[in-house]
Amino acid sequence: MSTEIDLKITDSEWEIMRVVWAQKEVTSKEIIEVLQQKKDWKPATTKTFIGRLANKDMLDTRTEGRRYIYSPKVNEEKVVKSALHEQFNHICNRDVGNTIAYLLSNATLSLKDIEKLEGVLEEKKKDAVEEVACNCIPGQCECKSHHCSKDTCRERNLKKE
Amino acid sequence: MSTEIDLKITDSEWEIMRVVWAQKEVTSKEIIEVLQQKKDWKPATTKTFIGRLANKDMLDTRTEGRRYIYSPKVNEEKVVKSALHEQFNHICNRDVGNTIAYLLSNATLSLKDIEKLEGVLEEKKKDAVEEVACNCIPGQCECKSHHCSKDTCRERNLKKE
DNA sequence: GTGAATTGATTACAATTGTAAACGAAGGGG
DNA sequence: CCCCTTCGTTTACAATTGTAATCAATTCAC
Numbered sequence: 001m002s003t004e005i006d007l008k009i010t011d012s013e014w015e016i017m018r019v020v021w022a023q024k025e026v027t028s029k030e031i032i033e034v035l036q037q038k039k040d041w042k043p044a045t046t047k048t049f050i051g052r053l054a055n056k057d058m059l060d061t062r063t064e065g066r067r068y069i070y071s072p073k074v075n076e077e078k079v080v081k082s083a084l085h086e087q088f089n090h091i092c093n094r095d096v097g098n099t100i101a102y103l104l105s106n107a108t109l110s111l112k113d114i115e116k117l118e119g120v121l122e123e124k125k126k127d128a129v130e131e132v133a134c135n136c137i138p139g140q141c142e143c144k145s146h147h148c149s150k151d152t153c154r155e156r157n158l159k160k161e
Numbered sequence: 162m163s164t165e166i167d168l169k170i171t172d173s174e175w176e177i178m179r180v181v182w183a184q185k186e187v188t189s190k191e192i193i194e195v196l197q198q199k200k201d202w203k204p205a206t207t208k209t210f211i212g213r214l215a216n217k218d219m220l221d222t223r224t225e226g227r228r229y230i231y232s233p234k235v236n237e238e239k240v241v242k243s244a245l246h247e248q249f250n251h252i253c254n255r256d257v258g259n260t261i262a263y264l265l266s267n268a269t270l271s272l273k274d275i276e277k278l279e280g281v282l283e284e285k286k287k288d289a290v291e292e293v294a295c296n297c298i299p300g301q302c303e304c305k306s307h308h309c310s311k312d313t314c315r316e317r318n319l320k321k322e
Numbered sequence: 323g324t325g326a327a328t329t330g331a332t333t334a335c336a337a338t339t340g341t342a343a344a345c346g347a348a349g350g351g352g
Numbered sequence: 353c354c355c356c357t358t359c360g361t362t363t364a365c366a367a368t369t370g371t372a373a374t375c376a377a378t379t380c381a382c
Contacts, residue, residue: 010369014251018301028329034300043329044372051331052369066378067329080252084264087244090175097274100264103245104281111289113258114282120265121275121282128272139195140179171339189359204359205342212361213339227348228359 007074007082009058015039016049020059021076025069092141094132168235168243170219176200177210181220182237186230253302255293 009017015038019031032046039046050070053059061068091099104117134143170178180195181187193207200207211231214220222229252260265278295304 012370015301018251018297022297022300022302030300034298038298038301041370042372044374045370047330048370048372054330061330080248080260081263083248083251084260087241087248088264090179090244091241093269096268097270097277099241099245100261100268101274101278101281102242103249103261103264104278104285107257107261107285108254108293109258109285109289110291110293111286113262113293114285114289116258117262117265117282118279120262121278124265124268124270124275125272128270128275130271132269132271132274136179136183137195137199139183139191140176140199141183173340202340203342205344206340208360209340209342215360222360 006056007079008086009053009056009079012039012049013053013058016046016053017058017072017076017079020070020072025062025071027067027069031070092143093135094141094143097132167217168240169247170214170217170240173200173210174214174219177207177214178219178233178237178240181231181233186223186232188228188230192231253304254296255302255304258293 015035016031019034020026023030028047028050031050032043035041035046050059054061054070058072058074060071060073062071063069088096088099109117134141136143176196176199177192180192184191189208189211192211193204196202196207211220215222215231219233219235221232221234223232224230249257249260270278295302297304
């Protein structure tokens with residue numbers, strides 16, 4: 001029974017959390033100020049999101065005088081990773097390489113970044129597989145089509161023609 | 162005025178779309194069958210999602226007899242890329258390299274993948290930057306803290322101590 | 323100390339999402 | 353020809369999300 005907090009947050013909540021992650025400790029006033037440059041939110045709107053995040057146990061609230069100092073209760077990296085995992089769950093394992101290649105070619109990188117990435121790739125060679133196995137259920141990706149046995153299966157019937 | 166369709170779909174809609182993308186042409190019956198292995202959905206639930214996707218113009222519906230053959234109206238790759246872009250929008254450009262490094266080290270890759278990725282990296286060296294510029298608004302990442310000028314700014318006041 | 327400003331909490335309300343039953347038209351079987 | 357199945361459509365309804373006003377308790381300014 002791991003008391004794993006749900007790491008999924010909404011787009012608006014990201015905006016709040018990024019401020020809190022960046023500043024470590026902030027008042028609602030500061031969050032509101034920072035986000036005014038980016039989002040067309042009324043202060044009340046920002047406050048709603050802050051409240052919801054506190055409810056969801058994503059924000060710690062320490063009392064300083066009569067107001068709160070908010071600080072993150074979840075790690076930014078964890079949330080980012082979890083969100084990315086979820087994205088990658090939407091594609092076949094066999095496509096992961098290509099997808100990352102796309103991300104790379106789209107990214108702005110420093111030489112340092114590139115070197116690091118080369119290092120990772122070098123490491124990866126050690127446990128590279130001959131061919132990445134498809135992890136999809138039959139019918140949900142092209143690797144395995146679902147080979148239905150029923151006469152009603154359109155795919156099957158097309159093949160018979 | 163680009164008639165850009167909104168490429169954002171929900172988790173449940175992904176499940177449907179993946180079936181349609183994989184099969185190119187499917188009936189609702191087949192979608193329902195495929196997803197029964199994965200999701201604990203009643204057929205009615207699947208039908209709802211199909212209907213919504215058709216409304217959203219993500220699915221094409223061709224009539225064959227009295228029933229529909231569904232096919233994708235949006236490209237899978239585009240949807241995946243758009244979803245990933247959205248994710249990467251949540252992090253500072255300076256962290257992109259590291260984040261991709263994490264994805265790489267977490268992925269199962271073939272030698273072929275790795276070679277391709279090495280090629281991309283090689284290309285990247287040509288336009289590698291000295292240092293990736295932060296693209297965040299001040300206050301939303303640690304690169305630029307928001308340097309508020311107001312006396313009420315907590316961060317500022319802490320520094321004065 | 324009394325009124326104005328702050329600030330967290332409460333309430334509001336529409337849109338989206340997840341989940342599904344019910345309905346209605348159209349075919350298929352007998 | 354009539355009933356049963358099939359399948360798209362309509363309706364339902366709770367939970368979540370986006371957006372915000374209002375309230376109530378403080379505190380600050382005068």
